[in-house]
Amino acid sequence: MKIQNIVYKGLDGIRLENDYISLVLLPKLGAKIASLIYKPQNFEVLAQPALNKYTLAEYGDSFEKYDTSGIDEMYPTIDECMYPYEGYDEKMPDHGELWSIPWRVEIFDDEIICRVQGIRFKYEFERRIKLDKNIIRLNYKVKNIGSSPLYGIWAFHGLVACDEESRILIDEDSIMNVHKSSIYGDVGNIHLFPETLDVNGRKVRVDRIGPKTLEKTEKFYVNGEVKKGEASLTLNRNRLLYKLLFPKDKIPYLGVWINEGGFKGEYNCALEPSNAFYDSVEIAKKYGKIKPLEVEEEQNWYIDIVLEELL
Known part of the structure; x- marks a missing residue:
C-alpha cells in the first residue's frame, strides 16, 4: 500500500494505490475521487474532466458549471429544491452541499478519512476509503447535530467511462423513468428491464449504452426498492466488471444516469445507489420514500x- 501527496490536473491531491488500483482524491473539491485506475488493464474507470483540469467550485452554484466527472457525494439532495419540512427554511443547493466545499482529510495507517460539516443544514458527514486488493471500500457516517430531524437524500454520484459495448447488470424486472425521454416517454412511466417497448412500440434494450452521437440523456430508477444490494456495469469493451455492493436495508434505491452526448457533449454513465426516492427531498416527500x-x-x-476481470 502506498499513499502520497500529488498534484492532479491542477489541484492538490492524494494518491492511494496497491498492486491492483490507483485512486486519486481531491480534498478541496468535495473530496472527489477523481481517478480510479485498474492497473492490470491500465484502464481509467472514471469519467475525466472535459477540459483536463479542475476549477474550485463556489458553494451553492449549479453543478453543471464545473467538471462533471469522477465520484462525488450527493447530500442532502440531488436536484435543487426548498427544504419541505419544519426545522429549516432553506434552499437545498443543486446536487447538495458536499461536492463544492473542501473536506478535512487525514491519513491513518492505510486508510483515508474524509470529514465535513453541512453549511445550511446541521450534520457531520464522514467517508473512509481503504483498498483491499481489487476492492475500494467506502465506509460512510452521517450524524444530525442540529435541533430538528433532518430529511436528506444521499446518492453515490460516480460517473464512469462507459462505451458502446457497456452493459447494465442489475437483478431487476422494471424501472421508472424520471426524466422526460424520447425513448421512455413521460416521467413516472414504468418499463420492463432489461428489454421494453419505446414510445413508438419498438423493442429497445434498457441495459445498453448507445453511442455519443445520439446526443441524449436518460435517467431512471429501479421501480421500488432493489431486490439485491448489487449493481454492475461492464467497461473497457467488456473486459472489466465494475460492481457496486451496498446494504439494501439502508440503501434501498438505485438510479441510473446515461449521458450519450446529450449533456455538455460528454459521454458517461453512473450507477447511483441512494437512501431515498428520488432526486429531490420534495419529490421523496411526495412519494413517502424518505x-x-x-x-x-x-x-x-x-x-x-x-x-x-472479464474473460
Whole structure:
C-alpha cells in the first residue's frame, strides 16, 4: 500500500494505490475521487474532466458549471429544491452541499478519512476509503447535530467511462423513468428491464449504452426498492466488471444516469445507489420514500467498488 501527496490536473491531491488500483482524491473539491485506475488493464474507470483540469467550485452554484466527472457525494439532495419540512427554511443547493466545499482529510495507517460539516443544514458527514486488493471500500457516517430531524437524500454520484459495448447488470424486472425521454416517454412511466417497448412500440434494450452521437440523456430508477444490494456495469469493451455492493436495508434505491452526448457533449454513465426516492427531498416527500435522521442520530452504511476481470 502506498499513499502520497500529488498534484492532479491542477489541484492538490492524494494518491492511494496497491498492486491492483490507483485512486486519486481531491480534498478541496468535495473530496472527489477523481481517478480510479485498474492497473492490470491500465484502464481509467472514471469519467475525466472535459477540459483536463479542475476549477474550485463556489458553494451553492449549479453543478453543471464545473467538471462533471469522477465520484462525488450527493447530500442532502440531488436536484435543487426548498427544504419541505419544519426545522429549516432553506434552499437545498443543486446536487447538495458536499461536492463544492473542501473536506478535512487525514491519513491513518492505510486508510483515508474524509470529514465535513453541512453549511445550511446541521450534520457531520464522514467517508473512509481503504483498498483491499481489487476492492475500494467506502465506509460512510452521517450524524444530525442540529435541533430538528433532518430529511436528506444521499446518492453515490460516480460517473464512469462507459462505451458502446457497456452493459447494465442489475437483478431487476422494471424501472421508472424520471426524466422526460424520447425513448421512455413521460416521467413516472414504468418499463420492463432489461428489454421494453419505446414510445413508438419498438423493442429497445434498457441495459445498453448507445453511442455519443445520439446526443441524449436518460435517467431512471429501479421501480421500488432493489431486490439485491448489487449493481454492475461492464467497461473497457467488456473486459472489466465494475460492481457496486451496498446494504439494501439502508440503501434501498438505485438510479441510473446515461449521458450519450446529450449533456455538455460528454459521454458517461453512473450507477447511483441512494437512501431515498428520488432526486429531490420534495419529490421523496411526495412519494413517502424518505426517512428522517433524528436529532443526535447517526447512520452508517458502505459502498464496495469491486473491479473484476472479464474473460
